[in-house]
Amino acid sequence: MSKTSTRTAAALVLEDGRVFRGEAFGATGETFGEVVFCTAMTGYQETLTDPSYHRQIVVATAPQIGNTGWNDEDDESSRVWVSGYVVRDPARIASNWRSTRSLDDALVSQGVVGISGVDTRSLTRHLRERGAMRAGVFSGDALTGTEAMVGRVLESPRMLGADLAGEVTAAQPYVVPAQGERRFRVAALDLGIKSNTPRMMAARGIETHVLPATTTLDELLAVEADGVFLSNGPGDPATADHPVELTKAVLERRIPLFGICFGNQILGRALGLGTYKMRYGHRGINIPVIDVATGSVAITSQNHGFVIEGEPGADFDTPYGAATISHYCPNDGTVEGVRALDVPAFSVQYHPEAAAGPHDAANLFDQFVTLMEGGR
Numbered sequence: 244m245s246k247t248s249t250r251t252a253a254a255l256v257l258e259d260g261r262v263f264r265g266e267a268f269g270a271t272g273e274t275f276g277e278v279v280f281c282t283a284m285t286g287y288q289e290t291l292t293d294p295s296y297h298r299q300i301v302v303a304t305a306p307q308i309g310n311t312g313w314n315d316e317d318d319e320s321s322r323v324w325v326s327g328y329v330v331r332d333p334a335r336i337a338s339n340w341r342s343t344r345s346l347d348d349a350l351v352s353q354g355v356v357g358i359s360g361v362d363t364r365s366l367t368r369h370l371r372e373r374g375a376m377r378a379g380v381f382s383g384d385a386l387t388g389t390e391a392m393v394g395r396v397l398e399s400p401r402m403l404g405a406d407l408a409g410e411v412t413a414a415q416p417y418v419v420p421a422q423g424e425r426r427f428r429v430a431a432l433d434l435g436i437k438s439n440t441p442r443m444m445a446a447r448g449i450e451t452h453v454l455p456a457t458t459t460l461d462e463l464l465a466v467e468a469d470g471v472f473l474s475n476g477p478g479d480p481a482t483a484d485h486p487v488e489l490t491k492a493v494l495e496r497r498i499p500l501f502g503i504c505f506g507n508q509i510l511g512r513a514l515g516l517g518t519y520k521m522r523y524g525h526r527g528i529n530i531p532v533i534d535v536a537t538g539s540v541a542i543t544s545q546n547h548g549f550v551i552e553g554e555p556g557a558d559f560d561t562p563y564g565a566a567t568i569s570h571y572c573p574n575d576g577t578v579e580g581v582r583a584l585d586v587p588a589f590s591v592q593y594h595p596e597a598a599a600g601p602h603d604a605a606n607l608f609d610q611f612v613t614l615m616e617g618g619r
């Protein structure tokens with residue numbers, strides 16, 4: 244149990260000159276990133292520790308944040324990755340049987356600069372209309388004149404063209420064992436993998452070999468895996484040339500392949516599709532996805548700002564045979580999945596590992612198992 248006692252003024256400054264004033268939350272200082280909003284009502288610990296949010300300042304649209312504190316179990320990686328956190332009304336008292344400290348304390352101890360007391364509804368409407376953009380959070384000595392702060396924001400790097408997987412990937416390969424008997428071995432390219440992904444695989448008898456983003460084809464093949472997994476991750480998929488080349492080699496060899504989010508964008512590129520930056524992306528845990536083949540809807544966890552080009556349900560030719568746009572989002576018609584029809588490969592833009600989020604899509608890990616069974 245702890246509370247934010249001192250009130251230090253803070254400002255969120257957007258690159259278009261709009262300023263939102265509030266109070267320092269977490270660490271005091273300055274931070275920069277692309278400001279994006281996340282509509283999840285729960286799961287802030289998973290969001291903040293998801294490497295895909297690297298270099299992003301996340302705005303929580305849920306007005307009350309921090310109620311369940313911070314625990315030792317729900318981290319999706321070894322640290323908080325968001326570059327800043329914007330909330331309306333932080334809980335003054337954290338209360339949960341698993342909580343070991345407050346959200347504020349967790350942010351302070353990891354040096355993450357945040358701001359509270361912001362009219363996050365107004366901010367979200369602004370971002371929805373103008374699109375995600377660069378921003379900075381300033382407090383303490385860093386809080387200066389608006390013009391100077393806007394200038395600092397304009398000097399910070401853009402998300403378009405950002406190559407960030409190398410900044411979040413594991414330095415060394417490591418293995419997550421299967422639970423119970425080992426049925427399969429998977430080589431997982433870590434572009435910003437979340438902890439729950441190998442856990443979901445382990446529960447299905449998969450031993451996961453997590454490999455750094457710079458892994459060569461020879462190193463990948465040396466794992467002698469039954470399947471290859473392409474993880475989620477931060478940055479612009481248009482920069483992910485090395486993972487795309489690896490993926491092409493995997494498709495040529497007909498090794499079963501499954502990808503999530505960044506991994507979907509990489510498979511899309513390997514199949515010849517382009518990617519583009521969305522106006523404000525999809526970030527939340529109740530986003531609908533339609534499976535074109537069955538017409539069924541899954542409610543899913545998502546966080547992406549880029550997307551593959553394509554028409555839902557359209558088949559297209561690739562160097563590896565035919566492929567199809569398998570899933571789309573009914574909110575805006577954007578592509579949510581792609582599947583190769585002549586080689587064993589598929590991927591989705593959403594998060595079947597669902598940390599946090601609903602479990603509607605968990606069966607995609609079972610589909611990966613089925614593909615690997617077919618590959619034997």
Ligand SMILES: NC(=O)CC[C@H](N)C(=O)O
Pocket residue numbers: 295474475476477478479480503504505506546547548549550
């Ligand atoms: N969660 C992810 O893998 C995100 C993929 C990519 N960085 C995007 O924003 O679209």
